[in-house]
Amino acid sequence: MQTFAAIIPCHNEEENVPLIYAELEKTFSQLSDYHLITWFVNDGSTDKTLMAIQMLQSSNPDVHYIDMSRAFGKEAGMYAGLSNAKADFYCILDADLQDPPSMIPDMLDGISNGYDVVGAARTNRAGEPPVRSFFANLFYKIINAVSSTPIIPGARDFRVMTRQVVEAVLSLSESQRFSKGLFSWVGFKTKYLPYKNVERKHGETSWNFMSLLNYSIDGLVDYSDAPLTLVSGLGLISFVGAALALIFIVVRAAIYGDPTAGWPSMVSIMLMIGGLQLLAIGIVGRYIGRIFLEVKKRPIYIAKKIK
Structure with missing residues (x-):
C-alpha cells in the first residue's frame, strides 16, 4: 500500500x-x-x-x-x-x-x-x-x-x-x-x-x-527581469527625447532668438522626469529588497x- x-x-x-x-x-x-x-x-x-x-x-x-x-x-x-x-x-x-x-x-x-x-x-x-x-x-x-x-x-x-x-x-x-x-x-x-x-x-x-x-x-x-529592462528602455527614451529637445531649442534660438520660456512646460517636464526616476528607483528597490531579505538567511x- x-x-x-x-x-x-x-x-x-x-x-x-x-x-x-x-x-x-x-x-x-x-x-x-x-x-x-x-x-x-x-x-x-x-x-x-x-x-x-x-x-x-x-x-x-x-x-x-x-x-x-x-x-x-x-x-x-x-x-x-x-x-x-x-x-x-x-x-x-x-x-x-x-x-x-x-x-x-x-x-x-x-x-x-x-x-x-x-x-x-x-x-x-x-x-x-x-x-x-x-x-x-x-x-x-x-x-x-x-x-x-x-x-x-x-x-x-x-x-x-x-x-x-x-x-x-x-x-x-x-x-x-x-x-x-x-x-x-x-x-x-x-x-x-x-x-x-x-x-x-x-x-x-x-x-x-x-x-x-x-x-x-x-x-x-x-x-x-523585464521590469528592469523596461525602466532601462524608458531611461533611454527619456535621454534621447531630452537630447532632441535640446537640439530643437538651440536651433530655434539661433534662428528666431530666445523667446520667453513658459514655466508650465518646464514644470511638466520636471515632473515627468522626476516621476520616471522614482518609478525606476522603485522597481530597482524592489529587486534590492528581495536580495536583502534572502541574504539574511532567516x-x-x-x-x-x-x-
Missing part, C-alpha cells in the same frame, strides 16, 4: 477543518491502494482552528499538525507541510473546500499514467468580484509574456506530486516563495485538470486585493509544535 500525504495550510479555518477531513476520508474510502496521512498546518490562527485539528488527531493517529509560532503565510505553510510529511505521493489543498478532494482519484490516475504532477486549473472565477478576476487574468497575461517560466492561467496550488517533485521543490530554499512559479520551474511531466470554481464553505478569505497585488508583484520580480517558518 502506498502512502499519500495531504498538506492543508490553515488560517482561521475552525469550521472548515472537520469538513475537509471528512471529504478526504470519503474520497480515500474508495482508494484501497492508498493510505491517507493528513498534515494540517496551523498558520497563526486566532480562532479555534488548532483545537479542531487536535480533536481530529485524538481519534485518528494518521492526523498530524504543525503549529506555527505566528502567521508566516500560506507559502511557508505549504513548505512546512511538505518538509515534515513523508509519503509516496503528496497533495496540497486549501482548507476551505475550494479544492475538491473528489478530484484526487483522477489526479492519481494521471500519476499512474506517467505524469509526475497532476494539478487543478479553474476554468472560471464565478463568485469572485469582477475587478479581482480582471486583474488576475491580466497578471497571467503579463507574467507569461515577460517570463521564461510559464504560469498556467487559473492553476491552483492544489496538485498531486511524486516524492521526486517534492524533493526538487524543497531544494529551492528561497525564503520569499512564489509556489506557482516554483512548481513550474522545477519542470517534470505535468498535467492540469480543468474544473469550475468552487466557493469557500465557511469564513472569509485572508487574501484581499492588496495582498493579491503584492503577491503578483512578487511573482513578476521573482521570475522576470528560516522560512518557525514551528511551535509538530505532532
Whole structure:
C-alpha cells in the first residue's frame, strides 16, 4: 500500500477543518491502494482552528499538525507541510473546500499514467468580484509574456506530486516563495485538470486585493527581469527625447532668438522626469529588497509544535 500525504495550510479555518477531513476520508474510502496521512498546518490562527485539528488527531493517529509560532503565510505553510510529511505521493489543498478532494482519484490516475504532477486549473472565477478576476487574468497575461517560466492561467496550488517533485521543490530554499512559479520551474511531466470554481464553505478569505497585488508583484520580480529592462528602455527614451529637445531649442534660438520660456512646460517636464526616476528607483528597490531579505538567511517558518 502506498502512502499519500495531504498538506492543508490553515488560517482561521475552525469550521472548515472537520469538513475537509471528512471529504478526504470519503474520497480515500474508495482508494484501497492508498493510505491517507493528513498534515494540517496551523498558520497563526486566532480562532479555534488548532483545537479542531487536535480533536481530529485524538481519534485518528494518521492526523498530524504543525503549529506555527505566528502567521508566516500560506507559502511557508505549504513548505512546512511538505518538509515534515513523508509519503509516496503528496497533495496540497486549501482548507476551505475550494479544492475538491473528489478530484484526487483522477489526479492519481494521471500519476499512474506517467505524469509526475497532476494539478487543478479553474476554468472560471464565478463568485469572485469582477475587478479581482480582471486583474488576475491580466497578471497571467503579463507574467507569461515577460517570463521564461510559464504560469498556467487559473492553476491552483492544489496538485498531486511524486516524492521526486517534492524533493526538487524543497531544494529551492528561497525564503520569499512564489509556489506557482516554483512548481513550474522545477519542470517534470505535468498535467492540469480543468474544473469550475468552487466557493469557500465557511469564513472569509485572508487574501484581499492588496495582498493579491503584492503577491503578483512578487511573482513578476521573482521570475522576470523585464521590469528592469523596461525602466532601462524608458531611461533611454527619456535621454534621447531630452537630447532632441535640446537640439530643437538651440536651433530655434539661433534662428528666431530666445523667446520667453513658459514655466508650465518646464514644470511638466520636471515632473515627468522626476516621476520616471522614482518609478525606476522603485522597481530597482524592489529587486534590492528581495536580495536583502534572502541574504539574511532567516528560516522560512518557525514551528511551535509538530505532532
